[in-house]
Amino acid sequence: MTEKKRPEVILYMLESLDGRATGNCFKVKESEVAVFEYFQREKLYNIDGFITGNTTCKYFFKPDEKIDLTSFKDSKVNREDFVSPHKNDIKVFNFCIDRKGTLPFKKPNEICFKDYGRIIESHNVEILTDLAKDDYIAYLKSIGVSYIFAGKEQIDLKLMLQKIKELFGVKKLLLEGGPTINASFVDEDLVDGIVLYKCAVSSDGMAKTALGDSKKMLRCSLVKHELLKDNLTLVLEYKVNH
Numbered sequence: 431m432t433e434k435k436r437p438e439v440i441l442y443m444l445e446s447l448d449g450r451a452t453g454n455c456f457k458v459k460e461s462e463v464a465v466f467e468y469f470q471r472e473k474l475y476n477i478d479g480f481i482t483g484n485t486t487c488k489y490f491f492k493p494d495e496k497i498d499l500t501s502f503k504d505s506k507v508n509r510e511d512f513v514s515p516h517k518n519d520i521k522v523f524n525f526c527i528d529r530k531g532t533l534p535f536k537k538p539n540e541i542c543f544k545d546y547g548r549i550i551e552s553h554n555v556e557i558l559t560d561l562a563k564d565d566y567i568a569y570l571k572s573i574g575v576s577y578i579f580a581g582k583e584q585i586d587l588k589l590m591l592q593k594i595k596e597l598f599g600v601k602k603l604l605l606e607g608g609p610t611i612n613a614s615f616v617d618e619d620l621v622d623g624i625v626l627y628k629c630a631v632s633s634d635g636m637a638k639t640a641l642g643d644s645k646k647m648l649r650c651s652l653v654k655h656e657l658l659k660d661n662l663t664l665v666l667e668y669k670v671n672h
Contacts, residue, residue, distance in 0.1 A: 436591035440475060440623040441612060442604040443640045444468055449610055453637030460631040463660035468627050469548040470512040475625070478600040479523035480552065483611035487512050487526040487533050490542045497534040497569060505568035509560065511578040512571055514538055516553040522599055524552035529585055529613060531562030531570075538574040555598070557590055559583055587618055609642030616644040621670050624650060630662035 433467060444464060446455040456465055472480070500572055533556065541551045556577040570577050578597060580590035594600045604625075605615055613619050626640070641648075650668035659662055 435595065436588065436620070437595050437600045438479075438602045438622045439481075439591070439605050439615060439620055440576075440603065440625060441621050441640075442468075442472070442475075442606050442625045443612070444627045444629065445640050446629055446631060446637070449639050451492075451612075453633045455463065455629060455631045455633045455637065460662055461629045463658055464627045464629045464663040465543055466547040467658055467663070467665075469543055469546050472548065472604060473550060475586040475602070475604060477522065477601075477602045477604050479525055479555075479594070479598070480604050480606050481527070481594075483527045483530070483590070483607040486500045486606065486611075487528065487609050490659040491512055491534055495534045499565040499569055502568040502572070505564045505573070506587040507564045507567045511593065511597060512576055514553070514571075514574040514576045516574075516576070520551060520553045522550050522552045523555050523594075525555045525557055525594060526605070527557045527560055527585055527590075527607070529557075529559040529581070529583070531556065531558050531566040532663065534670035535570070535575050536573065538576070541629035555594075557585060557603035559585060560625070587604060587614060587620055587634065609638040609640065611643035612640060613642035616641055616648060617646045619646070619672060622672075623670055624648075626666045626668075627658075628664040628666060 437474040443451055444456055445451055455622050456546055526533055535554055539553050541548055558577055558579050561583055578593045580586050649671045652668040653669050
């Protein structure tokens with residue numbers, strides 16, 4: 431069997447009773463165990479990294495948090511991928527799709543979502559397009575945050591995944607994006623498995639589905655199911671039949 435040129439991608443999501451992945455349904459008592467276990471149990475899947483979109487990544491930071499790029503305003507950089515020398519004990523990567531380059535990272539390694547129960551420290555990697563400005567790219571390099579380019583204006587997901595495997599040695603990723611990112615991966619047939627934490631509460635009606643506006647029909651096989659200790663949350667694991 432020919433080895434894939436990309437990592438295995440597992441769609442890893444919290445979902446309400448009515449199949450929604452956003453909204454206030456994850457901020458109520460009935461969802462507390464689901465949210466905590468969602469982050470605690472990531473390590474059970476023997477992953478090499480997470481991948482999220484810009485909107486999800488913004489939850490790492492304060493609402494109005496910004497970075498001062500004044501000292502980098504005259505920077506001219508080569509549009510080449512940069513892999514920062516990261517600590518040997520950091521085995522997990524946090525890949526953030528940020529095509530224009532806006533996320534206010536302050537350091538290369540951290541535990542994102544620590545307050546929610548995540549215990550894994552990760553090395554931050556920005557996924558950029560040519561829309562990212564030179565001053566921002568120079569700033570990332572100065573603080574040791576890795577970055578790769580994967581497209582002119584839109585992210586080329588297949589190129590991105592190929593680079594993630596080649597440059598960082600990643601074999602397995604948890605896709606923890608929002609509905610838009612999830613739909614893009616599904617439509618390009620880049621999802622190999624799905625793990626859903628099904629919460630015992632419906633959404634507020636304005637929330638979006640876990641797969642967003644995906645146009646592709648997924649055919650899956652259920653490989654495992656588990657009721658969590660709260661007797662409210664069902665964890666469903668599927669294999670995607672390509």
